[in-house]
Amino acid sequence: DARVTQTPRHKVTEMGQEVTMRCQPILGHNTVFWYRQTMMQGLELLAYFRNRAPLDDSGMPKDRFSAEMPDATLATLKIQPSEPRDSAVYFCASGGQGVIGELFFGEGSRLTVL
Amino acid sequence: KQEVTQIPAALSVPEGENLVLNCSFTDSAIYNLQWFRQDPGKGLTSLLLIQSSQREQTSGRLNASLDKSSGRSTLYIAASQPGDSATYLCAVSSNSGYALNFGKGTSLLVTP
Numbered sequence: 001d002a003r004v005t006q007t008p009r010h011k012v013t014e015m016g017q018e019v020t021m022r023c024q025p026i027l028g029h030n031t032v033f034w035y036r037q038t039m040m041q042g043l044e045l046l047a048y049f050r051n052r053a054p055l056d057d058s059g060m061p062k063d064r065f066s067a068e069m070p071d072a073t074l075a076t077l078k079i080q081p082s083e084p085r086d087s088a089v090y091f092c093a094s095g096g097q098g099v100i101g102e103l104f105f106g107e108g109s110r111l112t113v114l
Numbered sequence: 115k116q117e118v119t120q121i122p123a124a125l126s127v128p129e130g131e132n133l134v135l136n137c138s139f140t141d142s143a144i145y146n147l148q149w150f151r152q153d154p155g156k157g158l159t160s161l162l163l164i165q166s167s168q169r170e171q172t173s174g175r176l177n178a179s180l181d182k183s184s185g186r187s188t189l190y191i192a193a194s195q196p197g198d199s200a201t202y203l204c205a206v207s208s209n210s211g212y213a214l215n216f217g218k219g220t221s222l223l224v225t226p
Contacts, residue, residue, distance in 0.1 A: 043216040101146040101207055105157040
């Protein structure tokens, strides 16, 4: 059963600490997205990659956020330093096979910054 | 910038009713439109995807329609069941890069 896997599922940290979230896309998918979900803003696109190359990261605060794909099986989202306003659920999604445009989401990483 | 709006924000219906969820978008130059379901504490599950050249898609008790010219989509759920209780999100892709702009969702409660 192919699925997008995200770790950690939950993370509580203190302000100023570095946080790294990881995503394993579905094997063979060539497009990977990072979204952030909050009650106030809903789902916001942070960054996305195609064939491991970043295509758009305009939604990401670049002074503290960075996204990379070290290889085709791993995408990372890093926050350094973290702030309380970064508290949210971060979702990774992948796509690229089968029905054009269909995305498959992971179960998210819930981040709480104290 | 594409804006996606979903109405109503919340809906409560008794089991067995047919219901319609609405989605509107400001830029009609879309590549596709997707409806997702999200259960509490979970990720999003794709329900239906409509390409810009299509008018509707059906899956079981779900039917989604698309009217690009008016910037609207509806998700029709027939014979609702308590298991349908979830948040339903509409999302549009404005180019072939697949990046989706989401509405804030409709929270549906189906009571037994």
